Amino acid sequence: MATTPDDIERLIHRVSLGDRGAFLALYDATSAKLFGICLRVLKNRADAEEALQESFVKVWRNAGRYAANGLSPMTWLITIARNTAIDRLRSRRSDTASGDVPWDLPDQGAGPEDVAIASSEARRINDCLEELDKDRAQAVRGAYLDGLSYKELAERHGVPLNTMRTWLRRSLQALRECLDR
Amino acid sequence: MTDTSFPHGGPDRSDSVRAAEYVLNLLDAGERSDFEGQLATDGGLRARVAEWTETFIALAQDVAEERPPARCRDRLERTLFAAPTETAGRARRGGLARGLLAGAALALAATVALFAILPGAPTMPGDGAYRAQIAAEDGSFSVRAAYDPARRVLVLMREAGTTPPGRVQQLWLLPEGATAPLSVAILPEEEVVTLEVAGAIADGIPGGLLEISEEPPGGSPEAGPTGNVLGLGTVGDTPT
Numbered sequence: 001m002a003t004t005p006d007d008i009e010r011l012i013h014r015v016s017l018g019d020r021g022a023f024l025a026l027y028d029a030t031s032a033k034l035f036g037i038c039l040r041v042l043k044n045r046a047d048a049e050e051a052l053q054e055s056f057v058k059v060w061r062n063a064g065r066y067a068a069n070g071l072s073p074m075t076w077l078i079t080i081a082r083n084t085a086i087d088r089l090r091s092r093r094s095d096t097a098s099g100d101v102p103w104d105l106p107d108q109g110a111g112p113e114d115v116a117i118a119s120s121e122a123r124r125i126n127d128c129l130e131e132l133d134k135d136r137a138q139a140v141r142g143a144y145l146d147g148l149s150y151k152e153l154a155e156r157h158g159v160p161l162n163t164m165r166t167w168l169r170r171s172l173q174a175l176r177e178c179l180d181r
Numbered sequence: 182m183t184d185t186s187f188p189h190g191g192p193d194r195s196d197s198v199r200a201a202e203y204v205l206n207l208l209d210a211g212e213r214s215d216f217e218g219q220l221a222t223d224g225g226l227r228a229r230v231a232e233w234t235e236t237f238i239a240l241a242q243d244v245a246e247e248r249p250p251a252r253c254r255d256r257l258e259r260t261l262f263a264a265p266t267e268t269a270g271r272a273r274r275g276g277l278a279r280g281l282l283a284g285a286a287l288a289l290a291a292t293v294a295l296f297a298i299l300p301g302a303p304t305m306p307g308d309g310a311y312r313a314q315i316a317a318e319d320g321s322f323s324v325r326a327a328y329d330p331a332r333r334v335l336v337l338m339r340e341a342g343t344t345p346p347g348r349v350q351q352l353w354l355l356p357e358g359a360t361a362p363l364s365v366a367i368l369p370e371e372e373v374v375t376l377e378v379a380g381a382i383a384d385g386i387p388g389g390l391l392e393i394s395e396e397p398p399g400g401s402p403e404a405g406p407t408g409n410v411l412g413l414g415t416v417g418d419t420p421t
Binding site: 015017020027033036040049053056057065078079082083124125140143145150168175176 | 195235238241244246258260261402
């Protein structure tokens with residue numbers, strides 16, 4: 001898509017002024033990415049559609065705050081979608097017995113084509129994740145991309161809860177040290 | 182690195198690690214609200230959060246794009262703007278009729294208005310409606326409201342008052358016994374506004390409190406009113 005971060009930023013600014021056309025243009029430019037994120041977290045199309053919609057309602061209402069948060073425009077949008085999807089995921093789980101969430105999607109690690117399109121920033125975090133043990137890197141990805149809690153990560157990896165906490169905190173510390181090198 | 186450098190759940194783990202846990206949504210509710218309290222006053226911590234947010238976003242590059250079905254865009258337009266913007270006249274009415282049907286099937290969070298603005302001649306509901314006067318104490322602002330429960334239509338008729346320049350009026354409902362207001366709609370500027378309501382809004386009108394606040398364009402950025410309350414009034418709990 002020809003839309004640049006500057007274009008997205010301009011659209012967000014116009015949305016903050018109540019420009020409906022800009023809002024729809026922003027939707028057209030970014031909804032496929034945000035829907036992908038919602039689907040990845042929720043693994044259910046109907047839920048993902050609602051999370052997407054809720055995300056864009058938040059974008060419409062909160063566009064005026066974008067400039068103050070210091071994030072790049074796609075980061076801001078993806079963060080809204082991910083947090084909205086995770087809220088929905090957690091409330092869905094609290095309605096059902098815990099532990100029955102199916103893991104029906106394979107982990108989407110960085111394949112060759114992803115690496116080809118990734119920015120240097122993306123290469124850096126993937127390189128730094130490579131330095132971690134494989135299952136620890138997977139736990140970090142599971143928390144970010146699947147919205148897993150410590151409890152769910154512990155179940156998925158078959159380790160006690162406190163072990164998972166220690167694992168992940170150390171991994172995050174190591175990741176920061178690697179990224180700051 | 183030894184085990185003691187990261188005590189289980191210890192509050193002394195580094196700000197950077199806690200910021201990462203916050204961004205990953207790994208903090209429990211108590212830790213999260215403590216962390217957010219600290220965020221409000223600690224610029225360094227906000228910088229850590231922004232840093233981790235930008236770092237992890239790179240993982241989102243691995244997530245495949247997927248075009249959402251067209252109905253998502255249509256519903257969003259109806260939810261936010263009440264009618265599709267690119268159609269007009271008869272086509273617009275058709276769109277609205279479809280919109281109302283689809284709207285009824287929508288189960289959105291309470292922060293999303295469950296309403297549609299109806300076209301047609303402005304008339305106040307007659308007998309059998311629940312009524313309220315949404316007004317300021319000094320009479321500087323006054324809107325007459327009547328809700329027809331059979332058609333699930335809320336009609337507002339402006340009698341006095343204006344909106345400050347660059348602001349919009351937003352209608353809120355506090356159902357009887359509720360502790361937080363629901364956003365009903367951002368009101369168009371017409372003298373008579375007809376809203377079709379559904380769900381918690383429709384159920385909560387009888388006996389509820391209606392409130393109109395002035396808000397930035399696009400409506401309150403919060404779950405409740407952020408601007409001045411222009412007027413309020415309780416809806417009768419029996420139809421008249």
